[in-house]
Amino acid sequence: MAKRIDVSGLHVYYGDFLAVEDVSMTIEPRSVTAFIGSSGCGKSTFLRTLNRMHEVTPGAYARGKVLLDDMDIYGPDVDPVLVRSEVGMVFQKANPFPTMSIYDNVIAGARLNNRRMSRSEADDLVEESLRGANLWEEVKDRLNKPGSGLSGGQQQRLCIARATAVKPSVLLMDEPCSALDPISTLAIEDLIHQLKEDYTIVIVTHNMQQAARVSDRTAFFNLSGPGKPGKLIEMGETNQMFTRPEKKETENYITGRFG
Amino acid sequence: MTTTDAPQAAPPPTGKRRIGDAVFAGLARGSGLLILLILAGVAAFLIIQAWPSLAANTTGFLTTQEWDANVRENPAFGVAALAFGTVLAAAIALLLATPVAVGIALFIVYYAPRRVASVLGYLVDLLAAIPSVVYGLWGIGFLAPQLVPVFRGLTEYLGWIPLFSGPASTSGRTILTASVVLAVMILPIITAMSRDVFKQVPQGHREAALAMGATRWEMIRLAVLPFGRSGVVGGAMLGLGRALGETMAVAMILSPSLAISFDLLQSGNQTIAAHIALQYPEATGYGVSALIAAGLVLFAITLAVNMGARYIVARGSKEA
Ligand SMILES: Nc1ncnc2c1ncn2[C@@H]1O[C@H](COP(=O)(O)OP(=O)(O)OP(=O)(O)O)[C@@H](O)[C@H]1O
Ligand SMILES: [Mg+2]
Numbered sequence: 001m002a003k004r005i006d007v008s009g010l011h012v013y014y015g016d017f018l019a020v021e022d023v024s025m026t027i028e029p030r031s032v033t034a035f036i037g038s039s040g041c042g043k044s045t046f047l048r049t050l051n052r053m054h055e056v057t058p059g060a061y062a063r064g065k066v067l068l069d070d071m072d073i074y075g076p077d078v079d080p081v082l083v084r085s086e087v088g089m090v091f092q093k094a095n096p097f098p099t100m101s102i103y104d105n106v107i108a109g110a111r112l113n114n115r116r117m118s119r120s121e122a123d124d125l126v127e128e129s130l131r132g133a134n135l136w137e138e139v140k141d142r143l144n145k146p147g148s149g150l151s152g153g154q155q156q157r158l159c160i161a162r163a164t165a166v167k168p169s170v171l172l173m174d175e176p177c178s179a180l181d182p183i184s185t186l187a188i189e190d191l192i193h194q195l196k197e198d199y200t201i202v203i204v205t206h207n208m209q210q211a212a213r214v215s216d217r218t219a220f221f222n223l224s225g226p227g228k229p230g231k232l233i234e235m236g237e238t239n240q241m242f243t244r245p246e247k248k249e250t251e252n253y254i255t256g257r258f259g
Numbered sequence: 260m261t262t263t264d265a266p267q268a269a270p271p272p273t274g275k276r277r278i279g280d281a282v283f284a285g286l287a288r289g290s291g292l293l294i295l296l297i298l299a300g301v302a303a304f305l306i307i308q309a310w311p312s313l314a315a316n317t318t319g320f321l322t323t324q325e326w327d328a329n330v331r332e333n334p335a336f337g338v339a340a341l342a343f344g345t346v347l348a349a350a351i352a353l354l355l356a357t358p359v360a361v362g363i364a365l366f367i368v369y370y371a372p373r374r375v376a377s378v379l380g381y382l383v384d385l386l387a388a389i390p391s392v393v394y395g396l397w398g399i400g401f402l403a404p405q406l407v408p409v410f411r412g413l414t415e416y417l418g419w420i421p422l423f424s425g426p427a428s429t430s431g432r433t434i435l436t437a438s439v440v441l442a443v444m445i446l447p448i449i450t451a452m453s454r455d456v457f458k459q460v461p462q463g464h465r466e467a468a469l470a471m472g473a474t475r476w477e478m479i480r481l482a483v484l485p486f487g488r489s490g491v492v493g494g495a496m497l498g499l500g501r502a503l504g505e506t507m508a509v510a511m512i513l514s515p516s517l518a519i520s521f522d523l524l525q526s527g528n529q530t531i532a533a534h535i536a537l538q539y540p541e542a543t544g545y546g547v548s549a550l551i552a553a554g555l556v557l558f559a560i561t562l563a564v565n566m567g568a569r570y571i572v573a574r575g576s577k578e579a
Contacts, residue, residue: 053470085472095463099485108481109471159467166471 002029002200003069003169010064021229034211035204037221042230043204051087052080088168092175094155096147103143109166133161153184173203305555312548328549344528349502352441364453387447395511398440403431410524427524435523437512445498456490496568506532531557
């Protein structure tokens, strides 16, 4: 299920503004890749180009190549809707549909692709997805209550369940824990650990310990200067990045020294 | 929390500021009270003026249909047919206008290029600025004759549906024509309210839908419509309120007659507002008082609809 992502020479623009310059990287299947870097260096922007979500922003576009296994996701007759059902996304702010029940939230995406799902199939998928998101035990007695009634950490796990119910091959997560307490954060980190068995996972985080804890490989982005585009500075095994980075810039960022 | 160890240093507000505050608070409270007074005054006026005819009425006011009030003794009049016509015309107008308004609002917010969207929004707002007399003229002068063949077709092919049973009116001046005109009149308010709430759908919800592979229409179904439901309903209720009270256009289009009839394509219904406007100049005896009693019923219906709308909108905004 999990797929490899191969990016080469990607530039991302907001209108005239070049936000991310010339990124090339390979993201291995069944691994967790962390994106780190200072605020505004284009981590979210780059992440959103991996499932064409940046196209939702008026004026935003990308140049370059992104391969999902063999499929060029920017190919001339590739439907972005299809790309997004292959490459799911979890956002910084948990965003369950407020008027829908927990059950309907989980099933919402899967229903789009498979309208004629039977009741028992749907029940199974909901249970499987919620179990996969370590949320089943907490919500199994109130599946028909609105998803907005859950705690922040539970809502975020609900969003992960909703994303996995579509059966994507890649999961993108943009600071999924930044609004959560340490306990909920640990719950999500454990979950990421399990999910990497089946998915290719990319996570943006500002938390170095988190990057070190959950990821196999780490990519460090930085601005080439104020008002300049963001760039990929260095990418490597997480262990090595945090102990013996190749670039001085990376070492400064990781150890908290700037300038 | 205790206040015992609170620092005493809070600076006292200046005298000037306090006077300003007091004046403003007084004005605000005064305007609020004024609204209540006006409302209560209107209600009291209607009840007092309606009372003589209601007391003298020899039939059930709410249950009978004929209108025999222009007499000095034993008036016999009922509002049933009028209230029915009022609600029927407004309800059909609402059924016709709401889907179109929602469609226009969705198009403006999510489909149209920005330039087209702003021009279209402006045009819809312009519809609201057309005086109802003009709508009335348009209704009799243009729409009614245009609809005659349509009505004939409807009775021919859909005549088995009781609503469309013939014979179709040859003038086209039927309750359905009036409803179409009313629908055009309430389109702007429903569109404007829907457009505003569709614009407020949080980006997070829209992106959540798109990120799991929803098409634009699926995104609208998953994220936009549930969020916007209360706004659409609120707009529809405001439109309904307007349609119920609209006088001029309906009075011009419908030929005066009194009957409870579901035959949308025959002349034979009338609304309260139009009836009052048409009858008032000729009212004698108990006539004026009886018309005011009819007005009281219209007032009650509109009040109920508006309160319903408010309740729905308030409940919706609490949920979101
Ligand atoms: N919708 C947008 N329109 C125009 N410019 C944008 C938009 N979103 C982001 N940018 C710009 O693109 C650059 C990269 O932003 P991005 O959000 O990708 O940074 P980031 O690395 O995710 O930052 P953070 O760590 O704070 O989330 C910034 O200069 C930002 O101002
Ligand atoms: Mg970001």
